[in-house]
Amino acid sequence: MLSRLCRDHNFEEGTMKKRNRFFRTGIVAVCNVVILAVFLFFFFGGRDFSLEQKEDARLIGASYMTMNNEFYTIISEEVAYWVEAEGDRMILRDPALDCGRQASQIRELLDLGISALVVAPADADSLADVLTEARDRGVKVIVVDTAVADDIPADCTITSDNYEAGVIIGKYFLQKHNTAKLVVMTHESARSARERVGGFLDTVSANENILVVKKIECEGQVEIAMPRLQEAIDEGLDFDTVFCLNDLAGMWKTWKRKSAERQLPSLFL
Structure with a gap:
């Protein structure tokens, strides 16, 4: 029924490898910026860097729109690695693209006493109330991948154009x-x-x-x-x-x- 075959596009093996390398390079860049943002918020300004003081460990929450996506899986793993390397703890929640579930899970993270929230909104507008609540509780909000509206609180936003x-x-x-x-x-x-x-x-x-x-x-x-x-x-x-x-x-x-x-x-x- 359809006339054109996939040969019209250059999907040879070499091209696919180049695209995969570009894709992974972009993910690594985002990971590095997210990690830097978390560190700037919490690992300077009088903090004791001694890893032995576990009672002072900070709790960092993360909620990406879905973990059924290699992009978010890689970001999550890299951020968690460096947070834990500093003696702090990471808690991850997966809303599976459900906006209501994401808001509910973020509130659960707030009740657990997180100091910072790394979030990729499933629907940015639907998180306005819970992100405002996070700011009111003194939680640093780091938004990644999908920007939120200007009137929605965020201490740091990391996105591509x-x-x-x-x-x-x-x-x-x-x-x-x-x-x-x-x-x-x-x-x-x-x-x-x-x-x-x-x-x-x-x-x-x-x-x-x-x-x-x-x-x-x-x-x-x-x-x-x-x-x-x-x-x-x-x-x-x-x-x-x-x-x-x-x-x-x-x-x-x-x-x-x-x-x-x-x-x-x-x-x-």
Whole structure:
């Protein structure tokens, strides 16, 4: 039903390795900045650095939007390693993309007496009240990956320029395509995802022959994205390219296996 094969995009092994290296380099950079932010808040200004004084150990809470994502897993492991290396303790909660659960879990962390909170909001707006409560309790709030609104308390915000990332992807896409029928995978509750999709679409809209035929909400999760994309194929949707948003390796492996069985549209990651 669909004419173009995955050969339209340069997904040779060497290209995938370069992208994976770039992806991991970005994660390491974010980890380093998060760790630095935690240390600046708590490991200077009269603190006794003696690791033997365990009774003075600080408790650091962490809540990333989902741990079903290599990006957050790596950040969590690196931050926890350095916090614990200083004799302090880390407590992690996984809201699994549930905004209400994340707010509830953060309140539980506050009740445990955390000194700082590292948080990647599943929905930034929904955390306004609990982050205000954290600030009122004297807890330092470090927001990563997805920025919160200016009126929501945060002592430190560490994000990428997701809109510009979308623009860069869009420019590259236009170099490879004069025409396309696009399916765009989205994650509307995540500000970072909205910005990346927005940057991409604003850029490719310069070419009137690039058509968005459908947007599919996938919450940034492969296990949600693939069945919904399969539904679009089964329904006979006429498209030839997919903007995948994230989860590059997992999405590509599944697609590569399926593409060996029949003609499928190109992926653009």
